[in-house]
Amino acid sequence: MTAQTTEQRFQAFKNSVQQQDFDSIQFLVARAEQLESQDPELAKRILVRVTNLKNLQVQKKQQGEANKSAGLKTESRPAKSPENKAAADEDELPTGTSPFATYISPAIELISKHAFISWVVIPTLLFAFYQVFLATERYESQAQVIVQQPDGMATMDASMAVLTGLGVSNTGVSDTELVKAYILSNDMLNYLDETLNLRAHYSLSQVDFFSRLSEDAKQEEFLEYYQSRLKVYIDSNSSIVHVYSQAFEPEFAHKLTQTIVDRAEWYINSIGHQLAEAQLDFIKSEHKNIEQQLEQAQTALLTFQQRYNLLDPTAEGMAMQQITYGIEGQISAKEAELKGLQGIMTLNAPQVIALKNELKALKEQLGKERAKLSDESNQSIPVSEILAKYTDLKVKMELALQAYTSSQVSLEKSRIEAYRQLKYLIVVESATKPQESKYPDIYYNLALFAALVAMFFAIAKIIISTIRELK
Numbered sequence: 001m002t003a004q005t006t007e008q009r010f011q012a013f014k015n016s017v018q019q020q021d022f023d024s025i026q027f028l029v030a031r032a033e034q035l036e037s038q039d040p041e042l043a044k045r046i047l048v049r050v051t052n053l054k055n056l057q058v059q060k061k062q063q064g065e066a067n068k069s070a071g072l073k074t075e076s077r078p079a080k081s082p083e084n085k086a087a088a089d090e091d092e093l094p095t096g097t098s099p100f101a102t103y104i105s106p107a108i109e110l111i112s113k114h115a116f117i118s119w120v121v122i123p124t125l126l127f128a129f130y131q132v133f134l135a136t137e138r139y140e141s142q143a144q145v146i147v148q149q150p151d152g153m154a155t156m157d158a159s160m161a162v163l164t165g166l167g168v169s170n171t172g173v174s175d176t177e178l179v180k181a182y183i184l185s186n187d188m189l190n191y192l193d194e195t196l197n198l199r200a201h202y203s204l205s206q207v208d209f210f211s212r213l214s215e216d217a218k219q220e221e222f223l224e225y226y227q228s229r230l231k232v233y234i235d236s237n238s239s240i241v242h243v244y245s246q247a248f249e250p251e252f253a254h255k256l257t258q259t260i261v262d263r264a265e266w267y268i269n270s271i272g273h274q275l276a277e278a279q280l281d282f283i284k285s286e287h288k289n290i291e292q293q294l295e296q297a298q299t300a301l302l303t304f305q306q307r308y309n310l311l312d313p314t315a316e317g318m319a320m321q322q323i324t325y326g327i328e329g330q331i332s333a334k335e336a337e338l339k340g341l342q343g344i345m346t347l348n349a350p351q352v353i354a355l356k357n358e359l360k361a362l363k364e365q366l367g368k369e370r371a372k373l374s375d376e377s378n379q380s381i382p383v384s385e386i387l388a389k390y391t392d393l394k395v396k397m398e399l400a401l402q403a404y405t406s407s408q409v410s411l412e413k414s415r416i417e418a419y420r421q422l423k424y425l426i427v428v429e430s431a432t433k434p435q436e437s438k439y440p441d442i443y444y445n446l447a448l449f450a451a452l453v454a455m456f457f458a459i460a461k462i463i464i465s466t467i468r469e470l471k
Contacts, residue, residue, distance in 0.1 A: 010045045025053050120457050124450045131445055136207045137437035138229075139250040141257040143243045144429035147175040147268060149422065175268075175423060176239050180232045182267050183243065183260055186219070189226050191263055196256060198226070207248055230260075240428055250434045257431035265425040283414040287407040294404045297397035304393055327366045334359040 013031075014022055021027045032046040182188055192198045199222060202213040213225045231244040243260060247253035338355045345352050 006041045006045055009039065009042050013042065013046070022049075023053065025050055028053075115461075116457065119460075120450070120453050123453055124446070127449050128442075128446055130208075130210075131440055131442045134208050135440045136211045136248055138211070138246045138248060138439035139253040139434040139436075140244055140246050140438045141250075141253040141432050141434055142245075142429070143257050143261050143427070143431045144240050145179070145243070145261060145264065146238070146240050146426050146428055147179060147423055148426050149424070176234045176241050178271075179241050179264055179268065179425070180234060183232050183264055184227055184230065186223055188260065188263060189223055192226075192256065192259060195259055196252070198256070201247065201249075201252055202226075202229070204248060211248075246439060254431050254433040261425075261427060261431060265427070268423055268425040271423070279414055283407075283411050287404075287411050290400070290403045290407045294397070294400040297393070297400040301390075301393045301397050304390060324366065324369050327362055327369065331359060331362045331366065334362060 017027075028046050028050050032043040032050070035046070036043040189198070199213065199217075202225060203215045203217075204212060213222065217225065229246040231242075233242050234240070235242065243257060245253060245257045245260060247256055334355060338352065338359060341349070341352050341355060
């Protein structure tokens with residue numbers, strides 16, 4: 001017989017009995033036993049009806065207990081009409097359902113009845129087993145460091161310190177944050193991996209699967225794992241940097257923390273020296289350029305003085321002008337005197353000849369004095385032009401000298417400023433060597449896990465109860 005004819009016979013059986021007998025488990029079991037030899041398929045279908053009735057009774061019982069525990073009054077649902085009941089039968093178990101459902105339903109019923117044990121107690125016990133017997137112990141080593149600057153007030157007098165800005169320390173959050181950022185950086189990770197082979201330690205095969213680093217982990221995953229095993233925080237009151245590093249061996253944890261501190265100290269010191277050297281190199285190069293300009297101005301002035309054989313053209317020019325003016329005055333007087341003698345004496349008179357000789361000597365001397373203002377090509381240069389060139393060269397030299405003096409002061413101040421910018425990482429507490437493991441914290445982890453699982457279970461229970469109430 002096909003499944004369709006079996007269902008037709010079941011519907012005929014349903015119509016031949018009363019509703020109360022059709023809802024009675026004892027009546028249906030007895031009738032199934034009677035029909036087992038004559039029509040086994042119909043007997044199995046009647047037993048499916050018996051299983052559905054049992055499940056319905058269990059669900060009503062559980063719902064009543066839930067309502068009773070919540071302080072709610074249960075309300076009896078109205079009996080279904082024969083039409084609705086038949087439809088319910090069709091919904092609860094479709095035509096052709098295997099008798100295997102008879103054994104699956106009790107299991108589902110058991111799981112639903114013990115949901116708290118299944119979803120809270122058992123996962124918590126499994127997690128506890130992992131924490132106690134499987135989780136690998138981790139050791140933690142700690143160290144404390146602080147960034148400090150030298151006291152510039154102790155190396156110079158107070159007035160100089162105020163002028164240069166020393167005595168006002170700018171070591172603060174920026175320096176400690178710089179230390180923290182470098183410790184957690186990829187550069188530090190690469191250095192630790194090269195120095196201590198950190199990746200191999202975190203990927204040890206004897207470490208449990210959930211605690212170790214994958215052997216084929218990418219650099220980003222390696223960095224994330226490293227940061228999860230390292231804790232760095234800054235004390236806002238004292239600006240002390242606290243470093244905590246974890247490893248699977250106490251000796252390695254100690255070595256890891258000590259290497260981190262040493263590398264951070266090198267980093268801070270190198271930054272301070274690099275900044276100081278860069279600043280000093282710039283100031284020295286500028287000072288050297290100014291010094292060369294001063295030398296060029298001095299050389300040009302000396303060359304000009306040597307060319308015209310003048311120590312101070314301004315003073316010597318005025319002296320030569322006075323001498324020239326004096327000789328010209330004497331020549332004028334002698335020429336007037338000669339004209340007077342020529343009027344009363346002959347040209348061959350001894351007094352006239354003597355006066356002519358004297359006048360000639362004065363003119364020759366005037367020519368010599370004027371020749372002193374001539375250049376190498378014997379071209380006459382006006383005194384005003386010589387003075388203008390000399391004044392220009394002298395102004396350039398004075399400006400170069402002032403710039404050199406200012407540059408020298410700036411160089412000395414830069415030396416002091418560079419000394420001021422030097423910073424040192426001082427170790428407050430050296431890396432400790434742990435004696436016992438700190439992680440995993442079994443009691444804390446179990447309490448947290450149990451609380452979270454129970455909370456999620458309660459939320460799910462509330463959601464499911466709400467959905468049932470809204471049906």
